[in-house]
Amino acid sequence: MLHVTKSFLPELTSYTKYLERIWNTSHLTNDGPLLLELEAKLAEFLEVENFFFVSNGTIALQLAIKSLGLKGEIITTPFSYCATSNSIIWENCEPIFADISTESLTVESESIKSKITKDTQAILTTHVYGNAGDLECQVNLAQEFGIPLIFDGAHAFGVKYKGRSIFNYGDISTCSFHATKIFHTVEGGAVITNNTHLASKVRELRSFGHKGDEYFSAGINGKNSEFHAAMGLANLEHFESIKNHRKWASGYYDQHLSHSIEKVKFNSAIERNYSYYPILFSNENHLLKVVENLNNHQIFPRRYFYPSLNTLKFIDYQPCPISEDIASRILCLPLSAEINEIELSKVCQIINQPI
Numbered sequence: 001m002l003h004v005t006k007s008f009l010p011e012l013t014s015y016t017k018y019l020e021r022i023w024n025t026s027h028l029t030n031d032g033p034l035l036l037e038l039e040a041k042l043a044e045f046l047e048v049e050n051f052f053f054v055s056n057g058t059i060a061l062q063l064a065i066k067s068l069g070l071k072g073e074i075i076t077t078p079f080s081y082c083a084t085s086n087s088i089i090w091e092n093c094e095p096i097f098a099d100i101s102t103e104s105l106t107v108e109s110e111s112i113k114s115k116i117t118k119d120t121q122a123i124l125t126t127h128v129y130g131n132a133g134d135l136e137c138q139v140n141l142a143q144e145f146g147i148p149l150i151f152d153g154a155h156a157f158g159v160k161y162k163g164r165s166i167f168n169y170g171d172i173s174t175c176s177f178h179a180t181k182i183f184h185t186v187e188g189g190a191v192i193t194n195n196t197h198l199a200s201k202v203r204e205l206r207s208f209g210h211k212g213d214e215y216f217s218a219g220i221n222g223k224n225s226e227f228h229a230a231m232g233l234a235n236l237e238h239f240e241s242i243k244n245h246r247k248w249a250s251g252y253y254d255q256h257l258s259h260s261i262e263k264v265k266f267n268s269a270i271e272r273n274y275s276y277y278p279i280l281f282s283n284e285n286h287l288l289k290v291v292e293n294l295n296n297h298q299i300f301p302r303r304y305f306y307p308s309l310n311t312l313k314f315i316d317y318q319p320c321p322i323s324e325d326i327a328s329r330i331l332c333l334p335l336s337a338e339i340n341e342i343e344l345s346k347v348c349q350i351i352n353q354p355i
């Protein structure tokens, strides 16, 4: 059986090495030594100033919105995981969908600009598959209109844009370390910012909004535990080799998939992390037939992202024709740190068959 991904697990002994430290101190959560070590290592690895390890990537988005005190309209992307728009709704804000670019599949500056009104509070878009469009233009646009820019970087761990960590763009970035992501802590996420004021707000809100007997605001419990930090520390040692294996597997798909299958174009300014391998079919019927053939061979790719978020039934419909079209015919192929040539060749062979 071959799934769209397989969670990486380090050698058990490298995890238990960290667990021994937990047993030695009985410090299980609340800014424990392993969490502080992971935060310091990741801040350095990602070249960012403030890095907060939190319980998951969705809470990370909510903390980002809350720390900016946003109320009202947030311009966002319809082509992302539902956590992006759900976090906006959960924070009592309203998602305003700007359509995506056919190249990067992200929301770029022209599209954002067309949606800005006097009611716009912020922009929150996703670095889809670790890809990006005209990031500098987006940063400039946000500055010109004086509105904060948040990036959902759940796919973008280790990605660089023009040689710098992509998490340096925008006012706040978030990441997810869920078990299915390229770097994981089983469950987990991060809020990342180079803004000192926002950083202290996030620190406060992550921990119920109080410090000792001083109560500042209605915060939440967004903390993460020593056990999750341990998994992060153990997995971080393998990140380069995981990325390289995925790069090799992506290269295999590049070479062996039929030329009639459309590939997603990555921005040449991006240094990729190879977290996903999306392909585009000419239409949804073609996609459904190929998925059925793959499933018959116990291969389970994922329609990611599908459906376009602007079409969800609990959201007021706003047309985004490009996102709706792309979502109907995009498929993420199996990709993991363990996938081998036999598996890759089987996937290509089935996809390349004439329908």
Ligand SMILES: *Cc1c(COP(=O)(O)O)cnc(C)c1O
Pocket (backbone or CB within 6 Å): 056, 057, 058, 059, 080, 081, 083, 084, 126, 152, 154, 155, 176, 177, 178, 188, 189
């Ligand atoms: C995975 C993901 C999230 C949510 O992260 P969790 O850690 O699962 O809460 C948010 N946005 C995107 C784009 C994701 O892929």
